[in-house]
Amino acid sequence: MNFQPEKLEHLLIVDDDREIRDLMARYFKRHGYRVTAVEDGREMKRALDNWSIDLIVLDLMLPGEDGLTLCRDLRARSKIPVIMLTAMGEEMDRIVGLEVGADDYLPKPCNPRELLARIRAVLRRTHEPSWLSGDQRMTVLRFEGWELDTRRRELKAPDGQIMDMSIGELELLSVLARNAQRVMTRDQILDCLKGRWMQPFERSVDMQISRLRKKMEPDATSPTMIKTVRNGGYVFTPSVTVE
Amino acid sequence: MNFQPEKLEHLLIVDDDREIRDLMARYFKRHGYRVTAVEDGREMKRALDNWSIDLIVLDLMLPGEDGLTLCRDLRARSKIPVIMLTAMGEEMDRIVGLEVGADDYLPKPCNPRELLARIRAVLRRTHEPSWLSGDQRMTVLRFEGWELDTRRRELKAPDGQIMDMSIGELELLSVLARNAQRVMTRDQILDCLKGRWMQPFERSVDMQISRLRKKMEPDATSPTMIKTVRNGGYVFTPSVTVE
DNA sequence: CTATTCTTGTAACTCATTGTAACACGGTCG
DNA sequence: CGACCGTGTTACAATGAGTTACAAGAATAG
Structure with a gap:
């Protein structure tokens, strides 16, 4: 729209x-x-x-x-x-x-x-709306109080703390955030990361997801933001994502 | 649809x-x-x-x-x-x-x-991200104090508690809720779930219904919301359903 | 240039979900 | 009253996902 x-x-x-x-x-x-x-x-x-x-x-x-x-x-x-x-x-x-x-x-x-x-x-x-294709704006993704600055490679938690992230985690999160609310198969995720990430086999996505969740989800047993779809892949579901 | x-x-x-x-x-x-x-x-x-x-x-x-x-x-x-x-x-x-x-x-x-x-x-x-173009209305289904957010894949009970549900249960409930007050045969239900669920044989619907009821119906012996129609299928009968 | 640290692929194991079978219960019809 | 049929439920197996552990490779420091 x-x-x-x-x-x-x-x-x-x-x-x-x-x-x-x-x-x-x-x-x-x-x-x-x-x-x-x-x-x-x-x-x-x-x-x-x-x-x-x-x-x-x-x-x-x-x-x-x-x-x-x-x-x-x-x-x-x-x-x-x-x-x-x-x-x-x-x-x-x-x-x-x-x-x-x-x-x-x-x-x-x-x-x-x-x-x-x-x-x-x-x-x-x-x-698509310009906030996606916009230059400057795309470098910082915000969702539920989090702030992901892809240019500076930093993730700021809602409490203001800046978290230490590996390149892989950062790239994965950025792909998820850019496709928020959409179920992404492991294949699609790998596709998006092609070139930015060595592309091994599908289970490495699981691994990286797990690592991400460990950093971002307070309660590991019931993830709030990164949800799993059995036989499908993963969905990133922040309440609001913009800019 | x-x-x-x-x-x-x-x-x-x-x-x-x-x-x-x-x-x-x-x-x-x-x-x-x-x-x-x-x-x-x-x-x-x-x-x-x-x-x-x-x-x-x-x-x-x-x-x-x-x-x-x-x-x-x-x-x-x-x-x-x-x-x-x-x-x-x-x-x-x-x-x-x-x-x-x-x-x-x-x-x-x-x-x-x-x-x-x-x-x-x-x-x-x-x-494109579905929350941009998609019909926002259909993503949250409300009935009798319950709230089913199909996008975030969460079910909120009347007391506000967010329940832990498997994808299968969630999908089934969403199909039922979208066809509330209408008797649905097991066949029709499977049809709606095609692709989103392994599509085995009819009794698995019974199973999943049972699992759903266990979570949602306080009194297992007399279901309030998910009723059985003998030789017909199931009906979802909440008092009010809003999209 | 080497040692140390960090990152990430891979395997093994555990846990969760769900299909399927088996059985139990209850109403219906003869 | 009893056999039958449809449904509910328990139990179990298979498959998928989460996680731990480890090793190889990359990055970094000295």
Whole structure:
């Protein structure tokens, strides 16, 4: 449900080829989008801090940090949809691209019209309130008095105490929080953590869940926030989650 | 009507080539999905009427009604995500496919692994957190002082105590409460629980009912809320039910 | 560069849930 | 009154989940 006033969707293009960048920017502007075009990962990050971006078109080959890495990092802390472009038409790259969390993939050179169609398809599915896709806001997740700062990697308890967490616990909690109220299978959880976490087999999720609960749930026998669904997976059920 | 999150995601494959169909079905089943495979549009519609489908893999070339038309019709009345497959590698077809409302497109023959990755990607962005779009009303059921929160999976007794319940008991109670004052056969109950519960044979309902009553009915010999109808099934008869 | 500590995958064990069978109870119909 | 049928209940086994323990690997300190 979207209560926002009509607004232009803001695309961020990341590509080192200036010509292509400008071409795409003009094309999408003509089709009613707000567009920002930058040339590398550093500028991308700056843009994300300054704007509320709705979708990123990301070239795989970039000077400095490469597209795959950028995409993975991005996915770790926000749900902003990403469409990857690459000159290498290898099948493996496509798969890796998708597994790293991209929402779609296109080989270069690509027809702007097709890219536009895919952008629309992705946006149609992605439309979510800005507090999810928002840059700054996504780094801090709040629920029932808890505060998870994914950038500083800190978890603050309701009593203000800052807890010591391992990367794994933190990532898992962030995935759960981002999918609150939804039953997630172990498989889905692993899927979300792919790249941020070695991906072994399903029982390690149980383990990590157990470790998380030990830190967060006062009464281990009846968890309040992280519930188990037999044969299903886990649900994160804080009373309120926002921002 | 079903408002609860599905445990297994249910894929519907529509392809006229029996071999491919079976191959895909097996592959996805192995990866934890529930799969139904049919060969044309007619069967597809029947399947949609009988099951709660989460995603459709749709071949463009079909006997009878063609994939594009089916997809457009589908999109007109539901949001079920669709991934289109086609043997013709024409670029135009890809674009048309996306414009017609498909969520993704893949040329045939396609690598099952890639298809799986795309299915996951689409499902990931399709399943929005249910508290955003979902019907808030149905999540908390109230009756005679009891409160059943299906989302948080908790049952609160009239005295305010939160009871410890297994998922099975909870699901059963939720089905009963949603059909209050109506006699439900064991068959119907099992039907409602399909997918959310192992679906064995009818006596397990009796068992679960018994376990439920033990928790909810103060006097086991004369149940107040869950009544038995001989040769009929069970009725849930709270004095007042509010959603 | 090595030692120590922290993290996390894996296995083994325990506990909880639930399907299934067996039996008990009670009403119904001949 | 007695055999039968449907339901309630007890008991048990199978499966899944929680947890403890440990070892391998990564990170950190010295």
